Amino acid sequence: MATAHFxxxxxxxxxxxxxxxxxxxxxxxxxxxxxxxxKTGMLPSLSVVKVLCQSLRKFPVKALVVDPVMISTSGxxxxxxxxxxxxxxxxLPMADIVTPNIKEASVLLGDVPMKSVSDMRxxxxxxxxxxxxxxxxxxxxxxxxxxxxxxxxxxxxFYQLSSPRVNTRNTHGTGCTLASCIAAELAKGSSMLSAVKxxxxxxxxxxxxxxxxxxxxxxxxxxxxxxxxxxTNKSSCRQDRFNPSDLFLYAVTDSGMNRKWGRSIAxxxxxxxxxxxxxxxxxxxxxxxxxxxxxxxxxxxxxxSYGVPLLINDRIDVALASDADGVHVGQSDMPxxxxxTLLGPEKIIGVSCKTPEQxxxxxxxxxxxxxxxxxxxxxxxxxNRTIGLDGLTEVCKASKLPVVAIGxxxxxxxxxxxxxxxxxxxxxxxxxxxxxxxxxxxxTRNLHTALSEAALLIQ
Ligand SMILES: Cc1ncc(COP(=O)(O)OP(=O)(O)O)c(N)n1
Ligand SMILES: Cc1ncsc1CCOP(=O)(O)O
Numbered sequence: 001m002a003t004a005h006f007x008x009x010x011x012x013x014x015x016x017x018x019x020x021x022x023x024x025x026x027x028x029x030x031x032x033x034x035x036x037x038x039k040t041g042m043l044p045s046l047s048v049v050k051v052l053c054q055s056l057r058k059f060p061v062k063a064l065v066v067d068p069v070m071i072s073t074s075g076x077x078x079x080x081x082x083x084x085x086x087x088x089x090x091x092l093p094m095a096d097i098v099t100p101n102i103k104e105a106s107v108l109l110g111d112v113p114m115k116s117v118s119d120m121r122x123x124x125x126x127x128x129x130x131x132x133x134x135x136x137x138x139x140x141x142x143x144x145x146x147x148x149x150x151x152x153x154x155x156x157x158f159y160q161l162s163s164p165r166v167n168t169r170n171t172h173g174t175g176c177t178l179a180s181c182i183a184a185e186l187a188k189g190s191s192m193l194s195a196v197k198x199x200x201x202x203x204x205x206x207x208x209x210x211x212x213x214x215x216x217x218x219x220x221x222x223x224x225x226x227x228x229x230x231x232t233n234k235s236s237c238r239q240d241r242f243n244p245s246d247l248f249l250y251a252v253t254d255s256g257m258n259r260k261w262g263r264s265i266a267x268x269x270x271x272x273x274x275x276x277x278x279x280x281x282x283x284x285x286x287x288x289x290x291x292x293x294x295x296x297x298x299x300x301x302x303x304x305s306y307g308v309p310l311l312i313n314d315r316i317d318v319a320l321a322s323d324a325d326g327v328h329v330g331q332s333d334m335p336x337x338x339x340x341t342l343l344g345p346e347k348i349i350g351v352s353c354k355t356p357e358q359x360x361x362x363x364x365x366x367x368x369x370x371x372x373x374x375x376x377x378x379x380x381x382x383x384n385r386t387i388g389l390d391g392l393t394e395v396c397k398a399s400k401l402p403v404v405a406i407g408x409x410x411x412x413x414x415x416x417x418x419x420x421x422x423x424x425x426x427x428x429x430x431x432x433x434x435x436x437x438x439x440x441x442x443x444t445r446n447l448h449t450a451l452s453e454a455a456l457l458i459q
Pocket of ligand 2: 409
């Protein structure tokens with residue numbers, strides 16, 4: 001079976017072919033190509049909207065991104081009232097995200113005025129009431145605003161995402177590209193908020209890159225999507241804060257083990273990153289808050305000097321106080337969406353999941369990755385149900401988020417975990433196999449080598 005992770009449906013002219021032909025083609029793509037994410041572009045008639053909804057009900061996808069193309073940036077009306085009704089009644093309730101510009105938001109809500117950021121927030125909430133899980137109201141056309149401000153609403157929180165307004169006539173296609181970029185990032189495994197932010201950054205970079213293009217004589221020119229291929233100056237397209245490949249060798253500290261071996265947290269962390277740990281979590285179950293914050297600040301400095309992210313287990317307060325890169329929370333800790341609200345869109349959030357349902361909730365809650373286990377029995381965490389390689393595989397397959405395996409993993413079995421070869425399984429998280437050993441640097445180095453060999457085998 002072929003794999004298409006993301007399809008873009010832009011049905012210009014589709015109303016000139018019979019409806020059942022469109023349905024047949026759509027069903028064939030959705031059933032045969034293992035599509036994960038669908039993004040809609042222009043849907044020219046109500047019947048096409050209906051056909052699409054029927055196909056999606058028959059062959060559900062993991063995410064549906066709806067760009068409600070109704071009014072172009074130049075103000076042209078692209079879809080009539082019947083399509084509008086189709087969007088409102090059928091498509092939006094199925095959507096994981098809908099991305100109207102301010103004119104489209106206004107039309108979707110029956111021509112409400114859209115003059116300010118406050119109007120955009122109200123519109124995002126009202127559009128959310130129509131059924132989509134997330135709404136991004138794009139404020140690029142908002143008058144008198146020095147920045148391009150978008151409002152993202154996930155049904156609980158509003159996020160105001162700003163980027164500098166790029167002064168160029170070449171804006172044709174930005175809305176479509178933004179939604180496509182969101183779809184592509186979702187297909188790669190990003191959480192919704194992360195996908196939106198990456199997409200917005202891409203648009204900002206592409207607009208800047210296309211600023212002086214001269215093509216055609218129209219009021220607007222196209223903008224150039226291919227900057228990443230043409231531009232050797234990598235810094236023009238900023239990296240996201242979280243790279244799933246950071247999960248490759250995840251070192252999780254343990255205060256008891258450090259005490260046993262007479263090491264400070266900072267010494268243990270330094271040894272792990274020196275040995276090649278790619279991300280570190282401070283899991284200090286019995287530390288006093290003040291000591292924990294102080295230790296986190298020292299560890300953060302060490303990790304930053306190696307370019308390795310530092311996360312805090314459970315304690316959002318400690319993460320905030322130390323400005324750590326994020327947190328890891330379990331099923332009985334702070335819910336991911338609350339952690340997201342407290343930490344903001346930039347920090348990394350990992351969530352422990354043993355089941356597909358938990359994995360789904362983690363994604364909805366705005367997590368960046370999943371920690372799944374115990375894969376093997378462990379003495380490090382009491383009363384922890386072992387889910388085995390099968391349970392791990394089930395969680396991975398149920399989610400687009402990157403996953404790190406945890407529990408009883410060390411030199412004897414790390415290869416077997418990696419060799420599962422599930423695409424979103426990005427690495428292993430380890431406590432005792434690194435920190436309950438005499439030489440942390442050597443153990444980390446050896447495990448890194450073993451993982452790298454296994455990763456080569458499955459490529
Ligand atoms: C990477 C990673 N995955 C899972 C866990 C377990 O977290 P949690 O379920 O909150 O249990 P405790 O670690 O708090 O005992 C983790 N810490 N890291
Ligand atoms: C924190 C945690 N969560 C699930 S298993 C586990 C402990 C992992 O420790 P070890 O790597 O020593 O088995």
